[in-house]
Amino acid sequence: MSPARLWRLLLVSMLAVLVVACKPYASFTVTPEPVVAGQVATFDASGTLVDPLVRKNTVTAYTWDFGDSTTGTGKIATHTYAAAGTYTVKLTVKDKAGQVGSTTEALVVQTAATPTAMALKVSILGADGVLLPNAQVSLGTLTATSNAEGVASLDQVPFGVDQVLHVTKAGFVAQTVRVSLEAGKAPPEVAVRLIPVKETLTLIQAEAAQMVLAKSVGSSVLLPANALVDAQGQVATGAITMQLTPWDVKGSDLLAMPGQGHAGNNLSLVATGLMTVHFLDAAGNTLQLGAGKTADIQMDLPFGSINGQTLAEGSTLPLWHFDEHQGLWVVEGQGTVVTSTGSPSGLAIKSTVSHFSTWSWGLPNWATGSAQVSCVNTSGTLIPCILTGTALFSDSWGYSNTIFLAPAVTTTTGLPTNGQIIWTAVTTGGLRGQTTAAAHGSNVVITLGLPATDQYVSCKRQDGSDAACWITISGTYPSGTTGSEGRFIPAGGARVQTTFDLGLPLNWSAGANRVDTGGNTYNSTGTSTTTTNTDVVIALGAETVIAGKSVRVQCDPVLKYNEATVSTCSLGFYLYDGNGELMKSTETPTMPAGTPVTITVPAQGAMTASAWTGTPPSAFGGWTAGSITLDYNTLSENALVVIQMIRFYIQPT
Known part of the structure; x- marks a missing residue:
């Protein structure tokens, strides 16, 4: 081949390469990996390149073919595949110079995994309705702590029926409830109520x-x-x-x-x-x-x-x-x-x-009554709620039951056929509602709304330490009537909600007490007034000490003068004021003779302890009794006081 012909072939080849190189280089990525049917996939063509020799060259059009008879446009596009399978995805791009480039990729779409768990929110309340923070919630190996709104969130709770949920908080009786989570159903709202250790x-x-x-x-x-x-x-x-x-x-x-x-x-x-x-x-x-x-x-x-x-x-x-x-x-x-x-x-x-x-x-409860019950918001729309029904029977006995109520009119069974039911409903979103209706045959609609007042309340001693306290809130209801409500506030505080009129003053009074191991009681009180939804810190005043001594009192099994012995007895403790008026009395059940009872003897007043038995140790019949004065000034701490009894005869006639 002549040199001239060789140069011509090289020139043609170089021109061909240049022509090919001028086309855009199409490229894309897909997330997430793997792509799952029914879930959104994102297609990103940001990696596409254009000929830099063309002045201010850019891609002017992106066209997508997702391989399932659907298309899209844009540098970044999203698409959801209806079914699993392998799809050929094609990206076509066009630049400013009119050059077109494309690329294809086989995309494997997987079947959606069946969910095995879901998130669960738990509201922690006192029996009186306060929202309790810092409560510990556990279900299996999962744990959470309630926030200032009294809500604890558990992530990835496995599906299952009648799972056991434990709730603990310092100073309260521990609580356990059963919850059920089912695939395909909305997670239930769960509320757990606690009472303080008394x-x-x-x-x-x-x-x-x-x-x-x-x-x-x-x-x-x-x-x-x-x-x-x-x-x-x-x-x-x-x-x-x-x-x-x-x-x-x-x-x-x-x-x-x-x-x-x-x-x-x-x-x-x-x-x-x-x-x-x-x-x-x-x-x-x-x-x-x-x-x-x-x-x-x-x-x-x-x-x-x-x-x-x-x-x-x-x-x-x-x-x-x-x-x-x-x-x-x-x-x-x-x-x-x-x-x-x-x-x-x-x-x-x-x-x-x-x-x-x-x-x-x-x-x-073998009751056969029933009622139609639903929860709605202030717009009248059905909403899910945590529903507690407290049944009051005609003889004043009652029982309480709590269920999760779906956003639908629901038939509740096991209700008494007489008396009334107080229906209380809450949501983990903070809505509250209550109504009272006849126990059987009622169509009950509970309207839930946000409480009028919503405040974080705590009690502080003079040294700045937190104190558990009982509070009374006095205010005016929207109807214009006045009233008061009581709450228990744990050390560290809790959120209190009421229906009092927020625009009028709320008066707060609190009392706290503690008892030392010697039987001394320390009381303190405090007050506060608010007119807005602000945090309430009730400052407690100086402690008043009610002195007392802890002593043990028992009856002597051997009667005075060694006449006989008794196997059981009862004890009574009677506190009198300075005028000899009975202020307080406490009596024990029958118990083995010689068993001590721990009692606090106060410094103020006069206390008498008595012992007796109703089982005569003699065939004559009669009763046995004895008493003693408990003197604060002469008793030592943890002293043992023994009451000797005398047999009193009732002669047969």
């Missing part, structure tokens, strides 16, 4: 046989000697802490009934009484009754019947304990009705237990 007591000698009296509801716990053991089975000795919470079944305590009253098999409990008992060693570890040990628990009955069933001395009711692992009430033995002079009904309920828990005496 009494925290120090027992000086854990190993001693003793009776503990609560300050309310005539509650008592009778322990035998060496009854409590730690997790290793070692007998507890020395000073320990007892947390005792008698539940007021006549009030809002029922809203926080553990497990929301569920006993399995679609049963709910109608409770005559509830009592929570826990013992803790110095390190805060739980103590329980040892093997073969039992304790007696007793509390007053506020009414003489339950769900139409008349109660009398000797009547029996099933005894239930709350199984925190299952989130259900489990029947375990029975309780016997006994007489009680301090009870409003003249009756109390008593049982022997082999472990400590939350205990309830009551009957399964």
Whole structure:
């Protein structure tokens, strides 16, 4: 080949290369990886190149063919594939010089994975409706803490029916409820209510046989000697802490009934009484009754019947304990009705237990009534809500049940056929509503709205430390009437919502108290006034000390003058003012003679202790009694006071 011909071929080849190089270089990426059917995919052609020799050259058009008979335009495009499969995606680009370039790619679209979990929000409230922060929520291995609005968020909660959700907060009785999450359904809203531990007591000698009296509801716990053991089975000795919470079944305590009253098999409990008992060693570890040990628990009955069933001395009711692992009430033995002079009904309920828990005496709810119930917002639109129905029977007994209500008119069953139901509804978004209706046959619509006042409230001592306190809020309702409402505020504060008129003053009063191990009580009070939704810090004044000494009192099994012995006795404690008027009286159930009862003897007033037995140790008949004055000035701390009794005869006629 001649040199001239060779140069001509080289020139043609170079021109051809230049012509090809002038076309745009099309390129794209796809996210996410992998692409899933039913989910949005993003196609990005930002990597496309154009001939730089063309002055101010740019891509002027992007055209997409997604391979499923659909197209798109733009440097960045989005597309959702309806089905899994392999699709040929083609990108065509055109630059300013009119040159066109393209590229294709085989894209594999996968089948959408079946979801196995979802997020869950849990509202934590007091039984009185305050929103509780810093509550610990757990479900399986998942944990969360409630925020200032009382809401805890759990991520990726696995689907499942009747999963057990635990809620704890310092100073409150722990709560457990069951929740169900199902694929394809919206997550339920969950609300859990708590009540504060009502009494925290120090027992000086854990190993001693003793009776503990609560300050309310005539509650008592009778322990035998060496009854409590730690997790290793070692007998507890020395000073320990007892947390005792008698539940007021006549009030809002029922809203926080553990497990929301569920006993399995679609049963709910109608409770005559509830009592929570826990013992803790110095390190805060739980103590329980040892093997073969039992304790007696007793509390007053506020009414003489339950769900139409008349109660009398000797009547029996099933005894239930709350199984925190299952989130259900489990029947375990029975309780016997006994007489009680301090009870409003003249009756109390008593049982022997082999472990400590939350205990309830009551009957399964076999009610057959029903109602149509729905929740709506202020616009009348159906919304989901957490619904609590507190049923009030005609004999004043009641029970409470909480469910998640979907945004639809729903038939609720298991309602009494008489009496009324207080329906309370909340949402995790902060909406609130309440109404009262006939228990059976009603069409109940609960309108939920934002509360008129919404304030974070806390109590502070003079040294700046947080204090748990009971508050009273006084204000004016939108109707123009005035009223007051009570709340319990834990140390550190809680969010309080009301329906009082925000434009008018709200008056806040608070009281706090603490008791030391010696029986001294320290009280402090404070007030505040607000007219806007601002945080409320109630400054407590100087503490007033009500001096007291903790002493132990028991009856002597050996009667005075060694006439005989008794096996049981009862004790009574009576506090009189300076004029000899009775201010307060407390009486124990019958207990083994020689068992001490811990009582606080105040510095003010005069206290007398009495012992008696109704079981005469003689064939003549009669009764046995004795008494002693408890003098604050002469008693030492933790002193043991023994009352000797004398036998009084009633001669036969």
